Amino acid sequence: MSSRTFPLEKRSENPEISPQGSLKRELRGFRTDAEHGRGLRALSIATVAAMASALALIFFYAPIEAEEGFLQKIFYLHVPLAIITLCGFVIGGILAIVHLRTRDRRWDLRSYVAIHMSLIFGVGTLITGSIWARGSWGHWWVWSEPTLVSFLIVMLLYATYQPLRFAIEDPERQARYASVFAIVAGAFVPLNFLAVRLSTEYLHPRVLGSSSNLPAPMAFTFLVSLVAMTLLYATLYSYELTAKRTRMLLKARSRILGFQGASTPRTGRAGSSPERAVPAAAPREVATPITTSASAPLRLPCSRRRSPVARTTATWRLPTSCSSRSFWSMWRSWRFG
């Protein structure tokens, strides 16, 4: 992560608040923003190498466990996934604390991406855990295993992170509220594990949960697999962060070029409640006088509030990302115009 400041990124996040800067400043922002993908290649190669060696160790080096047989090998995927998921949730909370202390929106973006990636890893954890439970205990779900239950509760809590976040219109308030949620939920993770652990008698002794009393080849495989999963998380995190910044860059660039619709999907519904329309409406008029006059003769009768140019920008944004954030914003822009 580069330590430079990205003036463009901070401004392009909420274009309706930031004043329109000079073109020179914007272009200087582009040059720094072009360095966002730095280090991604090395990270990706390291991840691929680590994953390959971890899989090779799992399948060819680690001994087959006496009681559970081949199925036990899912442990090398499942437990690192779970550890990384929970660490990602806690890290998201810590990044949110930094956001609330510094009021720098980039930390909120990092916290969001960390939690987003952890959610994806968490779904993987639940699936692999279910497979393992089915294989070794005969049921897809076991209530008497406290780790499973507390993990499910944590996942249910974090599943509301994105609905909460995208149900708030104002970008600044959205970042603040999401950070508050991330902090509370991050603190909830260890507490919940404590409470659920207390509530149930152990079905299994914690043999498989800790690497301390594993035989040496298994412990080694587990550690390599943990490192590989961490690298995978870091790579996906960096890719997602870069994708988000690039999308903001594209938005800002099309805003400079005068595409009116480039900023409308996020602010399109801001006028629904009267008290929020007041701060949002005034700077937007300042920001887009040229575009409205330029695109007014081009506007087709069927397009209600956006120019045809804007419609094309919204459409080609489709393949650039498959993350849920862009899904929600696209869905909103299509549904509500």
Added chain:
Amino acid sequence: MSATPTPSRALAPLTREASPPTTPAGQTAPPRISRRPPGIWATVGALLRKELLVELRTLESVPGMSLFAVTTFVVFHFALNQNTVSGDEAAGILWVTLLFAAMLGINRLFVADQDQGGFDAFLLAPVDRSAMLLAKALALLAYLAVLELIAVPAFGLLLLAPPLHQTLPDLLLVLVLADVGIAAIGTLVAALAVQTRARDLLGPLLALPLLVPVVIGAARASSPLLVLTRAGGHVDPSQVRWLATLALYDLVFGLIAYAVFDFLLED
């Protein structure tokens, strides 16, 4: 609570609704210009009084919560097809009902402030913002206390197999500890959810997972109290553990709510 007509209001009857209520002290002595801002407890007292006054005048939350709880007991009777319950089952029914009834109050906790400008008025005042959290949590605690005053006897009357009077003294501690947790988390979640578009949906979605440990602790602590043949005067060590867990959870989430609540009240 009707205000007695004061001389200034009698002189200006047309401004009676619009003018803020003046205290008798304010009439005898002219108001000083530079006054120290009120301390946090004075603010909490004023806000709490406002909350309870609004609730007394509108009767928006508590009657609905209580009626919901009693209706839910009836629904449980038909859904489970049992006339009396005891033990784990009784604890589960009691806590699920109380939790969902509390959810109704949590959903409505900040709605009036959001819709009618209470937040703006509060932010204009030179007072500590944590006072809002404390006052709202205390108000929610009061709602929950009134709810339980109605719901727990109704539960004893409608569903509970062992007589209520012999379990009530021990149950009281569990109720208080769980209520503190519900009030702290509920206030925080209500403040989070009230600014969103889907606030009625997001409030329970956020609150239920956060309150799962409270339900675990409260249900496990109260289920040995609700069994039919209970050895009197003997305290289960596991119950003490559950009460300690509840108290710890209350403390930690009270502190977390206190730490982050200011960030929810900034605009």
